[in-house]
Amino acid sequence: MSAAPSVLFDAPGPRTIARHRIYTVVALAALLAALAFVVWRLYDREQLTYEKWEVFVTPAYMQAILVDGLLTTLQMAVSAVLLAVVFGLVFGVGKLSDNWWLRWPCWAVVEFFRAVPVLLLMILVFFSWGIRGGDSGAYWTVVIALMLYNGAVLAEVFRAGIQAVPSGQAEAAYAVGMRKSQVMNIILLPQGVKIMLPAIISQMVVALKDTSLGYVVAAPGLTAVGKLIWNGEQNQVPTAIVLAALYVATNLVLTLLATLAQKRLVGEKKPLEVSMVSHLDEGRKA
Amino acid sequence: MNVVLDNPDLVVRAFTYTLLLFVIAGVLSLILGTFLAALRVGPISVLRRAVAVYVALIRNTPLLVVLIFFRIAGPKIGLNFNFVDIVVGDFRFNNLFAACVAALTVYTSTFVCEGLRSGINAVPLGQAEAARAIGLPFAAAMREVVLPQAFRASIPPLASVQIALLKNTTLAGAFGVGEAFFRMRGFTNNEPGQRVGIFLTFALIFVILVEVVSFVANRLERRARVAA
Numbered sequence: 001m002s003a004a005p006s007v008l009f010d011a012p013g014p015r016t017i018a019r020h021r022i023y024t025v026v027a028l029a030a031l032l033a034a035l036a037f038v039v040w041r042l043y044d045r046e047q048l049t050y051e052k053w054e055v056f057v058t059p060a061y062m063q064a065i066l067v068d069g070l071l072t073t074l075q076m077a078v079s080a081v082l083l084a085v086v087f088g089l090v091f092g093v094g095k096l097s098d099n100w101w102l103r104w105p106c107w108a109v110v111e112f113f114r115a116v117p118v119l120l121l122m123i124l125v126f127f128s129w130g131i132r133g134g135d136s137g138a139y140w141t142v143v144i145a146l147m148l149y150n151g152a153v154l155a156e157v158f159r160a161g162i163q164a165v166p167s168g169q170a171e172a173a174y175a176v177g178m179r180k181s182q183v184m185n186i187i188l189l190p191q192g193v194k195i196m197l198p199a200i201i202s203q204m205v206v207a208l209k210d211t212s213l214g215y216v217v218a219a220p221g222l223t224a225v226g227k228l229i230w231n232g233e234q235n236q237v238p239t240a241i242v243l244a245a246l247y248v249a250t251n252l253v254l255t256l257l258a259t260l261a262q263k264r265l266v267g268e269k270k271p272l273e274v275s276m277v278s279h280l281d282e283g284r285k286a
Numbered sequence: 287m288n289v290v291l292d293n294p295d296l297v298v299r300a301f302t303y304t305l306l307l308f309v310i311a312g313v314l315s316l317i318l319g320t321f322l323a324a325l326r327v328g329p330i331s332v333l334r335r336a337v338a339v340y341v342a343l344i345r346n347t348p349l350l351v352v353l354i355f356f357r358i359a360g361p362k363i364g365l366n367f368n369f370v371d372i373v374v375g376d377f378r379f380n381n382l383f384a385a386c387v388a389a390l391t392v393y394t395s396t397f398v399c400e401g402l403r404s405g406i407n408a409v410p411l412g413q414a415e416a417a418r419a420i421g422l423p424f425a426a427a428m429r430e431v432v433l434p435q436a437f438r439a440s441i442p443p444l445a446s447v448q449i450a451l452l453k454n455t456t457l458a459g460a461f462g463v464g465e466a467f468f469r470m471r472g473f474t475n476n477e478p479g480q481r482v483g484i485f486l487t488f489a490l491i492f493v494i495l496v497e498v499v500s501f502v503a504n505r506l507e508r509r510a511r512v513a514a
Contacts, residue, residue: 007406007414007432009329009424020329027332045363115496116489117453119460119467124485127478205346212348216460216471223350230358240359244347251346 042237052235056242061229069225070246076139076221077208080146084207085200087151092158093184106155113152118213121145126217138219142211150207154200161196162188194265201258205251212247222246289477290487300469301491302377307455307465311390312448318391319398326403337399344396349389349454356389357382357461386458390451397447405440406432438510445503449496466491 012020042048055061094106113121122145131137165188173187212223222243230239290297326337344352360366367384409432417427459468470488474481 006327007409007411007436008327008428010418012329016329023330024332027330027336031332031336041363047363112489112493115449115453115493117456117467117492119456120470120485120489120492123467123471123474124481127474127481209346209348212350213457215350223348223354226354236354236359237362240351240354243354244343244351247348247351248343248346252342255346 045237047235047237052233052238055229055233055235056238065222065225065229065242065246068220069222070250072139073208073211073221073223074250076142076146076211076214076219077204080143080150080207080211081200081204083143083147084150084154084203087147088154088156088158090155091151092155092162093189095155095159096162098180110152110155113148114156116149118145118149118210119216121148122213122217135220138214138217141217142214142219142221145213146207146210149210150203153206154203157196157199157203158192161192161199164195165191197265198258198262201254201261205254205258208251208254209247289473289480290484293473296469297487297491299376300464300466303383303458303463303465304452304455305495306377306379307383307387307390307458307463308448308452311387311394311455312451314387314391315394315398315447315451316444318395320402322395322399323402323406326399327406341396341399344393345400347393349393349457350460352393353386353389353457353461356385356392360385382462383458386455386461386463390454390458393454394447394451397450398444401443401447402436402440404443405436405438408439409435434510438507441503441507441510445500445507448503449499452495452499453492 039048046052056065091106091110094102095110097103097106122141125144126138126141129137129141133140162184169187169191170183173183178186211219211221214221215223215227218224226239226243230236233239322337322341325333326341328334356365367381367388370379370381370384372379413431413435414427417431422430455465456467459465459471462468466488470484473484477484
C-alpha cells in the first residue's frame with residue numbers, strides 16, 4: 001500500500017491515508033464501471049457472439065494468423081533491423097570520421113532519413129521497384145523503407161554508444177600505437193556494442209510496430225491477414241482486438257528481452273537514449 | 287517534378303491539413319498526457335497501476351491498429367464522429383478527420399505521459415526533501431523546486447514525441463484525410479515517372495517542418511536550462 005518515497009509528496013499521515021483509501025474505492029468503482037460499460041457496449045452491439053469470434057478458434061484461421069501474419073511480420077521486422085544495423089554501423093561510424101568529406105554526407109543521410117515519414121519512403125520504394133514484384137515486392141518494400149528509417153536511428157545509437165566509451169580507452173589505444181581503424185574495430189566498437197544492444201532490441205519494437213505500415217502498399221503480415229478476415233467475416237471489432245493483443249504480446253516479449261540485456265550487459269546504468277532533436281542530447285552534457 | 291510545380295495549391299492544401307492534424311492532436315495529446323502522467327505518479331496506487339497498464343497497452347499497439355480501432359472497428363460499436371462536420375473556408379473537417387485526430391491523440395498521449403514521468407523521475411529525491419526541510423509548503427516546493435526541474439528534463443523526450451507525431455500524421459492519409467501523404471501518393475499514382483521528384487519535394491518539406499519543431503525545442507530547452 002505504501003508508495004516508494006516520491007519527490008512529489010511527503011509520506012502520508014493517518015488522515016491522508018484514510019482519505020486515499022476513499023479515493024481508492026472511488027477510483028476502483030469508476031474503473032470497473034468503465035470496463036463494464038465497454039463490455040456491455042460490445043455485448044449490446046453483438047460483438048461478443050460466437051460467430052464473430054469463431055474464426056479465432058478455427059485451426060485454419062489460427063494458422064493463417066500466426067504463420068502468414070505474425071511470423072511474416074516478425075520476419076519483416078528482423079530483416080529490417082538486421083539490414084538497419086549494417087546501415088547504421090556504416091553511417092554511425094561515418095559520422096565520427098575525422099574526414100569532413102565522409103562525416104558530412106553521412107550526417108546528411110542520417111538526418112534526412114530520420115526526419116522523413118516512413119510512409120513516404122514506402123511509396124517511393126514501392127513505385128520504384130516493389131510494384132513489379134507482387135507479394136514479395138511489397139514485402140521487400142516494407143523491409144527497405146524500415147531499413148532506411150531504423151538504420152538512420154541506429155546510426156545515432158551507434159554514434160552515441162561509441163562516444164559513451166570512456167575517452168581514455170581510445171587514448172590508450174593510440175598510445176600503444178594502434179591505427180584509427182584498429183582503435184575503432186578492436187577497442188571502441190566491442191565496448192560500445194554492450195551499451196548499444198538494449199537500444200537495438202528496443203528498436204526492434206519500433207520496427208515491428210512499423211511493419212504494420214505495409215498496409216498502404218498491401219504488404220503481407222499481421223495487419224494484412226486481419227484485413228482479409230474482417231472483410232470476409234465482417235467482424236471488425238474482434239479482429240482489431242486480436243491484432244492489438246498479438247502486437248502487444250510480441251512487443252512486451254521484446255521489451256522484456258531488452259530489459260534483460262540491459263541488466264546483463266550494462267548493469268544499473270541508465271539506458272542509452274537518443275533524442276529525436278539534434279544537438280539536444282549533446283547540449284545536456286555540456 | 288512538374289506535377290508538383292503545376293499544383294502548388296494542392297501541396298499547400300495538403301500540408302495545411304498535416305499541420306492542423308499535428309497542432310490539434312499535439313495540443314490534445316499534451317493535455318491528455320499530462321492528465322495521465324498526474325494519475326501515473328499520483329498517490330493512489332490503483333490509478334497508478336491502471337494507467338501503467340493502459341499506457342503499456344497503447345504504446346505497444348501500432349498506430350495503424352489504433353487507427354483501425356477508430357476508423358473501422360469503432361463505427362460497429364457506435365463509436366463514430368458523425369457529429370463533427372465543420373467547414374472553414376475551403377477546408378472541411380468531417381468524421382474522418384476527427385477519428386484520425388482522436389487516434390493520434392490517444393496514441394501520442396501515452397508517450398507524452400511517459401516523457402513527463404521520466405522528467406519527474408529525473409528530479410533527485412534530495413531536492414524535494416531539502417525543499418521540505420527548509421519549510422516550504424507543498425505548493426511552493428512544487429512551484430519553486432520540483433516542477434521547474436521536472437519540466438526541464440521533460441523537454442527533450444516531449445520534443446521527440448511531438449516530432450514523431452508530426453511524422454505519424456501521414457497515417458491519417460491512409461484513412462482518407464487529404465494531407466501530405468495522401469497527396470504525395472496521389473501524385474505518384476498519376477505520374478509514376480516523376481516519383482523521385484515528388485518524393486524529394488514532400489520529404490524536404492517534412493525535413494524543414496521537423497527542423498522547425500526541433501529548433502523551437504532547442505530554444506525552450508536553452509531557456510529552461512540553468513547556467514552550469
